[in-house]
Amino acid sequence: MTSVLVVDDDPDVCDLVTYKLEQSGFDVRRASDGDAALREVAKKVPDLVLLDVMMPGVSGLEVLERWRSDETTAGMPVIMLTAKAQENDVERGFELGADDYVIKPFSPRELVRRVTAVLSRRQSV
Amino acid sequence: MPVAAATVRGFAWFCIGYFVLLNSASLMLLALAAGQAVMDGGRERFAGLPEIFASPLAPPISLILPVRDMADLIAGSTRGLLGLRYPEFEVIVVDDGSTDATFARLQAEFGLIPVDKVIRDELATAGRVISVHAPRDGSNLLVIRKQGPGRRADAVNVGVNAARHPLVCRVDPAAYLDADALLTVAKPFIEDPARVVAASAAIRVANGSRIQAGRVTRPRVAGGWLVPIQAAEYLRSSLLGRTGWSRLSGMLPIPGGFSVYRRDVYELVGGSSAGGDGGDLEMTIRIHQRLRDERQPYRIAFVPEPCCWTVVPHTYRRLAQQRARWSRNLAVALWVHRAMIFNAGYGKAGLLVLPCYLVFELVSAVVELLAVAVFAAGLALGLIGPGVVLLFVTAGLGYGAFLTLVSVIAEELSYRRYHSWRDFALLVYAAVAESAGFRQLHAWWRLRGLAGAVLRRRPAWATEPGAEGQSGPAFGVPASGRHVHVR
Amino acid sequence: MPAFPVAGFLLDVTGAGAALAVILLLGTVAARVLRALLSGRRARAEQMMRPMVLAVVSGGTAPAALISARGGLGRAAERIAFAYLAQVRGEAAVFLADLLARRGTMGRLLRLTHSPRAHRRARAAEQLGLIASPEAEHRLAELVTGDHNPEVRIVATRALGKTGSAVAARTLLHSLSRPAPVPEGVVASALLELGPEAVPGLRAELAGGRRQRAMAANVLGLLDELPAWEGLVENVGSGSVEVRASAVRALGRLGLPQAIGPVTACLDAGEDPALRAAAAYALGRIGDPRSAQSLAACLEDPHYWVAHNAAMALAEFGGAGVSALSLAAAGLGSGAAHAKEALARRALARGERPAAPARAAPSGQGQ
Numbered sequence: 002m003t004s005v006l007v008v009d010d011d012p013d014v015c016d017l018v019t020y021k022l023e024q025s026g027f028d029v030r031r032a033s034d035g036d037a038a039l040r041e042v043a044k045k046v047p048d049l050v051l052l053d054v055m056m057p058g059v060s061g062l063e064v065l066e067r068w069r070s071d072e073t074t075a076g077m078p079v080i081m082l083t084a085k086a087q088e089n090d091v092e093r094g095f096e097l098g099a100d101d102y103v104i105k106p107f108s109p110r111e112l113v114r115r116v117t118a119v120l121s122r123r124q125s126v
Numbered sequence: 127m128p129v130a131a132a133t134v135r136g137f138a139w140f141c142i143g144y145f146v147l148l149n150s151a152s153l154m155l156l157a158l159a160a161g162q163a164v165m166d167g168g169r170e171r172f173a174g175l176p177e178i179f180a181s182p183l184a185p186p187i188s189l190i191l192p193v194r195d196m197a198d199l200i201a202g203s204t205r206g207l208l209g210l211r212y213p214e215f216e217v218i219v220v221d222d223g224s225t226d227a228t229f230a231r232l233q234a235e236f237g238l239i240p241v242d243k244v245i246r247d248e249l250a251t252a253g254r255v256i257s258v259h260a261p262r263d264g265s266n267l268l269v270i271r272k273q274g275p276g277r278r279a280d281a282v283n284v285g286v287n288a289a290r291h292p293l294v295c296r297v298d299p300a301a302y303l304d305a306d307a308l309l310t311v312a313k314p315f316i317e318d319p320a321r322v323v324a325a326s327a328a329i330r331v332a333n334g335s336r337i338q339a340g341r342v343t344r345p346r347v348a349g350g351w352l353v354p355i356q357a358a359e360y361l362r363s364s365l366l367g368r369t370g371w372s373r374l375s376g377m378l379p380i381p382g383g384f385s386v387y388r389r390d391v392y393e394l395v396g397g398s399s400a401g402g403d404g405g406d407l408e409m410t411i412r413i414h415q416r417l418r419d420e421r422q423p424y425r426i427a428f429v430p431e432p433c434c435w436t437v438v439p440h441t442y443r444r445l446a447q448q449r450a451r452w453s454r455n456l457a458v459a460l461w462v463h464r465a466m467i468f469n470a471g472y473g474k475a476g477l478l479v480l481p482c483y484l485v486f487e488l489v490s491a492v493v494e495l496l497a498v499a500v501f502a503a504g505l506a507l508g509l510i511g512p513g514v515v516l517l518f519v520t521a522g523l524g525y526g527a528f529l530t531l532v533s534v535i536a537e538e539l540s541y542r543r544y545h546s547w548r549d550f551a552l553l554v555y556a557a558v559a560e561s562a563g564f565r566q567l568h569a570w571w572r573l574r575g576l577a578g579a580v581l582r583r584r585p586a587w588a589t590e591p592g593a594e595g596q597s598g599p600a601f602g603v604p605a606s607g608r609h610v611h612v613r
Numbered sequence: 614m615p616a617f618p619v620a621g622f623l624l625d626v627t628g629a630g631a632a633l634a635v636i637l638l639l640g641t642v643a644a645r646v647l648r649a650l651l652s653g654r655r656a657r658a659e660q661m662m663r664p665m666v667l668a669v670v671s672g673g674t675a676p677a678a679l680i681s682a683r684g685g686l687g688r689a690a691e692r693i694a695f696a697y698l699a700q701v702r703g704e705a706a707v708f709l710a711d712l713l714a715r716r717g718t719m720g721r722l723l724r725l726t727h728s729p730r731a732h733r734r735a736r737a738a739e740q741l742g743l744i745a746s747p748e749a750e751h752r753l754a755e756l757v758t759g760d761h762n763p764e765v766r767i768v769a770t771r772a773l774g775k776t777g778s779a780v781a782a783r784t785l786l787h788s789l790s791r792p793a794p795v796p797e798g799v800v801a802s803a804l805l806e807l808g809p810e811a812v813p814g815l816r817a818e819l820a821g822g823r824r825q826r827a828m829a830a831n832v833l834g835l836l837d838e839l840p841a842w843e844g845l846v847e848n849v850g851s852g853s854v855e856v857r858a859s860a861v862r863a864l865g866r867l868g869l870p871q872a873i874g875p876v877t878a879c880l881d882a883g884e885d886p887a888l889r890a891a892a893a894y895a896l897g898r899i900g901d902p903r904s905a906q907s908l909a910a911c912l913e914d915p916h917y918w919v920a921h922n923a924a925m926a927l928a929e930f931g932g933a934g935v936s937a938l939s940l941a942a943a944g945l946g947s948g949a950a951h952a953k954e955a956l957a958r959r960a961l962a963r964g965e966r967p968a969a970p971a972r973a974a975p976s977g978q979g980q
Contacts, residue, residue, distance in 0.1 A: 013696045017705075020667040055179075055211055059339065084180040089214075108703030109671065146623070165732060181802055182835045241961070242953035242970045246917050257970070264961040317767065318796040520627035528634050535641045550645070554638065 002028040003120065004045075008038040008061065009053035009082060014105070018051060021109040022116070035059025039067065042074060049120055051112075052099075053082045054090045062093055069098045078119050082107070131509045134500060138510050138518070141497035145522035148486050152366065152529050159365045160536035163430065175309045178316060179211055185315055186214040187293040187308055187386065190285030192278050193219060196299055197227040201235040203299050206340025208267060212308040216266040218288055222281040223253070223274020232269055236261040243268070249283040249397035252276050258288075279398035286389065286397055295386040296398070296406075300437040302332050302342050303384070307433035311386050314427035324413060325427040326385035326406065328364035330543065331357040332435035342435045347549040347556075352445060354556035355564050356438045361553070362533035364430065384434035385410075391417070391424075407452075408459035411480070415463055418472050432541060446571045453491065453575030460484055461579070491576060494569035497522065523561040530557035658689035666693045669712050670705045680715050691718060698743045710744045719748060726752055731762040738765060742772025750776050754784040758794055770795045774803025782811040786818060789825050797828055804832050812838050819844040826852065827859040834863025842869050849875045858891040865895025873899060877907050882914075890918035897926025902933040909937040912948035920948065924955035935959070 005027045007018045012033070019029045030047065032038040034056055042050070050068075054061040061081065068074040081094045081102040091102050100119045103112055178184050189207055193200055200219070207217045221229050232238060238259040245255055253273040261267050272284055282296050293315060297303070304310075307327065314325040333356075334348025347357050385406045395412045410426060417424045439445040460467070460480065467484060469476040501518055504510030534553040537543070544550060665679040682690050691713065698709050713719065722744075725737035738756055741749040753776070756769035770788070773781040785800050785807070793800075804811040811832070818829035819841070826848060833841045845867075848860040861879055864872040876899070879892035893911055896904040904926070911923035924941075927934035941952035957967035 011700070014700055016663070016667060017670060017697060017700060021671055024671050060209055106700050106702040106706075109701060109705050111703065142623075181805065183798065183802055183805065183831075239966065240970050241957040241967050242950065243957075244917070244921065244947075244950045244954050248917075260957075260961060262961070262966070264964070316798045316802065319798045320796075517623055517627075520631075521623050524627055525630065528630055531634055531637070535637050538641050539644060547645075550641075 002026065003049070004028045004030065004047040005116065006030045006032060006038065006041055006047040006050045008032045008035075008050065008056075008064070010034055010056045011053075014053070014082070017109055018112065021113055025113050025117075027116075035061065035064045038064055042068065042077075046074060046077060049078045049080065049116060051080050051082055051103075051116070054094065055084065062090065062097060065094065065097045065099060078123050080115060080119060134504045134507075134509045135514075137496065137500045138504055138514055141493060141500060142514075142518050142521055144490075144493050145497070145518075145525065148490060149522075149525040149529060151482075151486070153525075153532075155366055156362070156529055156532050156536075160532055163365065163536045163540040175306055175313075178309050178313060179213060181213070181316065183316055184213045184309075184312055185293050185319070186216075186291035187212065187295055187312065188285075188289035188291040188389070189215060189217045189295050189297050189308075190282055190289065191217065191219045191297045191299060192222055192281035192285065193224065193228060193299050194222045194275060194278075194281075195224045195226045195228060197224075197231050199299055200228050201231050202340050204232065204235070204267065206302065207297065208265065209305070209340070210303060210308050211305045212312070214291070215308060216268065216290060218285045219267070219269045220281040220285045221269060221271045222276055222278070223272060229269070229271060233259070236265070236267060236269075237263065238269055243270075243288065245270075245284065246287045248393045249287055251280045251283045251287070253280055253284075255284060282398040286392060289389060292389055293386050294389045294392055295384075297384075298436060301329070301384065302337060302340060302435040302437075304433040304435075305341060307384065308386075310431050310433045311384065311429055313429065314425075315386070315388075318425065318427075321423055321425045322388075322427050323391045323417065323424045324385060324387045324410065325429055327429040327434055328432045329360060329384055329434040329436050330364075330432045331360050332437050333357075333440060335435065344545075345435070345543045345549075346546065347544060347552045348440070349552070350440065351559060351564075352442070353438065353440050354552045355560045356445075358530050358534055358553050358556040358560060360438075361537050362530050364432070365533045365536055387413075407455060408462075411459055411463050411466070414472060414476075415466055418476075432543060446574075449568055449571040450575030450578065453488070453572035454579040456483065457488060457576050457579035460488065488572075488576065491569045491572035494566055495573060498566055523565070526565065527558050527561040530560055533557075654685060655689065658685045659693060662686060662690040663693055666690060666697065666709075666712075669708050670697055670701065672704070672708060675712050675715065679712070682716075687716070691716070695740055695743055706745070710746065713744055714746075719744065719746065723749065723752055726756060731760075731765050734760065734762070735765045735768040738769040738772045742768075742775040745776045747776065747778055747780075750778055750780050750784075754781070757784060757788055763795075766795050767799050770799050770803050771806075774806035777807060777810060779810045779813075782807050782814045785811070786814045786825075789828075801828050801832055805835055808836060812836065812841070816841050816844050819848055826856045830856065830859040830863045834859075834866035837867065839867055839869065842867055842872055846872060846875045849879060854885045854888055858888050861888065861891045861895045865891075865898035868899050870899060870901045870903075873901055873904055877904060880907055880911060886916040886919055889914075890916070890922050893919055893922035893926050897922065897929045900929050902930045905930055905933040905937050908934075909941065912941050912951055913946055915947070920951045921954075924948075924951040925958070927952075928955040928959040 003026075005022055007015055007022070007029060008031075009015050009018070010033050015031050015033065019031060022029045030041055032041050036059055038050070038052070039059075041047075052061045052065060065079060065081075068077060068079070075098075079099045081091065081099045082105060083090050083094075083102055084105050094102060100122075101115055103115060189210075191203065191207065193203075196203075204217060204219055219232065221232070239262055240257050241260045243258040245258070253276040256271045256273055259269040259271070268288060270284060270288060272281060274281070285296070286294050293312070295308075295311075311325050311327045314322045330345065331347070331353065332342055332345075333353045334346045335342045336344035336346065347354050387409070391413060392409075395409070395416045399408055399412075413424075413426065439448055460483065463480070466472045466476040467480045472480075497518065501510065501515055505512070505515055531554065534550075534557055537553075538550060544553070662679065662682065665676055669675045669679065679690055694709050694713055698706060701709070718740075722737045722741050726734050726741070728734050728737070734756065738753060741753060750773065753769045753773050757766055757773060760766050760769065770785065773785060782804065785803055788794055789797065789800055804815065815829045815833050815836075815838075818825045819833075820826075830845055830848060833845065842864060845860045845864050849857055849864065851857070857879065861876055864876055873896065876892050876895050879888050880896075881889070884892075889911070893908060896908055908923045908927050911919050912927075914920045914923070924938065927938050935956070938952040938956050941948045942956060943949070953968070953970070957970075960967035
């Protein structure tokens, strides 16, 4: 089963995303902040990460930067979760190597579509 | 002797009457505010903060952090500021002649390199800017090295001169801001951009709280005597600050609070003043005066949601210095703006708020000590009956404790930031302990500050980082007398 | 002694005060205990209802237990549903709104908007906004214009912004014309959220009274409403500084080269410095290198923001702009300092190392 890590400090968002992904057949792990995310990835590298950009403490972008500078996680697919009108964050995320982004409020169905799209893109490469 | 006896008794009754009056006035305001706070307990839900975060209408903010010799704290502080949730903002750290590794730490932490920057001279400042630095990765940080040591006000003014954005906020290095603090305090500016010129938010005491990555994650009240009392004090001040005062739009913020100003108005009134600790109190009075003179409709908002936590002194010496300084600043501010007091031309600020500050804040220091002296002497000399003394204790001190208790209960029933029973118990204890000795000590410190202001004495202390080294008013004069349209 | 009756009275009062203090304290302690108990119960109720609500969000049919749940379970279900509604859009939002409709929430909320307690009215308005149903619009509009509590009016305005209808847009714009029941900024945010529905009204507003024109221009720019550019250009030429500057900035956001002419006209030395600064900024956003020359001429301007914005704008242009800046940077005078700053910022943004500053700290200019 493909494993996905969901990183968001809002438990409601985590609930929604986790449920939808599990329903679609993914194996989902959760992390509620940057440090927890780093720990989870260190334990086992997931097949894809859904990463909230704005989190208290270590921000999503910082976490992404750390992953990209580490060999084991440099190629890990990452989709950013961001609020509306955060162009700067989105730009920065792409600069750091994110694969796609989803704006909150989001459509769970579309999110799953994006996840599968990114995964299949990666596989065909 | 009968004359002396009558005088002593007269004073005794005056003191009792004064305190009954003072406390009753406070009670009225507190009760109103407490009532609203409790009803609004769930109000945070209406705050609409996620919308503000996503809103392109949120006005960009320049955060200014004046520092001197803070090598240990500076990296964490700055990181904490950079991590705040807000659509667009910049952080400007002004290193005011640090003699230690403050700049070196910043340079290492953020990869600073020197850059060109044109800094306006809108606000008069003392001391030259030596260099300006920015991080190599292009994040929104600017570090200005300035010739010092100057007064903190100069450092703040340099920061404002370098600021890019329409709103400015001076941040205290000893303060921890919640991640959503900027969103919270920017709300009044978004809702009423035409009139709001300044907004301040309630602050709480950080001592004893659990802090992670520069944020207060679990508020707690530190043990001891001084800290819980200050925690209760801050609860009372911020409660007084809401509803009661802010409706009067004559709100004067708590010293050391967290305030955001419109940059053009800040510049219009001449920026931070040296005599005011780069401070908010005198700045607010000046804004009232200037904008009234200009006949521009304006509003100073107060945001009651706690979003800023400050580290308060926990030793007698530091606390004494701080309170003396505040008292001195208040005295100086009131003196400089004495034309406003009881002047109907300045509306409620002049007729109500300033006189109240004069009578109840400044004068109360004198009366508190007078009361102690009079009652002690009177009791010892047998001029005053124990009944009268008892009356003073209950009507003066007990009443005061009751007020603080109301504030603690209001917090408990509304924001509920303190979760544990221990914290609640400590605050209740503090409410009582405050009147049993702290108030009198506090009055003594304030009296010293007042005396210092009157005698224009330069304080021998100034060891608190960033504290201004000189006393005496030397207010910034605007570089140009330009008129600003306050819409 | 005449003082004694007074003393007696005061002692009675203080005695009562002490009793009151004790009662309040005990009451608070009781409230705390009660709250702890209730929150435990809430958490358990939510745990039970959450999986069912999640199933509905993902497209499953709502179980009868979910629809008919009342009391604590019902409240928990609705709390969760509203929390999720705030996070989702599209199909999932429709499912949730449908669930709430089947539970009869709409009716209950509409009734609550008549509650004597402002807190309840506001909460009901907020939740009506989340459901975003046209039925609620009429009532929300009434709250915006008629409720006597300012907080309720603000929440209702925001809620209208979420409904996404033309009716809501009309109400919001009308609310500006009287002595405004709601601060302008809140209306602007709501109009922004409404998006396309608000556009016709906003474009009509551009021809209206002074205050609304500035706000309308601002929102149209933020909505990226390209067809509105002609209306904006009309407002660039005349009116108060605030209106003209808002129109200019909006044109900058739209980024249309057709607007360069009128915007450049605002750079004229005779115009208000605030307007000129806005024009410089807008030309930078439009990003057409043809403006480089007029902007380069502004680098030496004595007004800080005009020169600063002109320099930053040139940095956005790439080739033509950068050469103009480099030329200015090599010279003497105030323009050089601004040019150097802009070049440094540009380098940092591109991940390059900026040129080292000259030894002497750059000094500012007036204004």
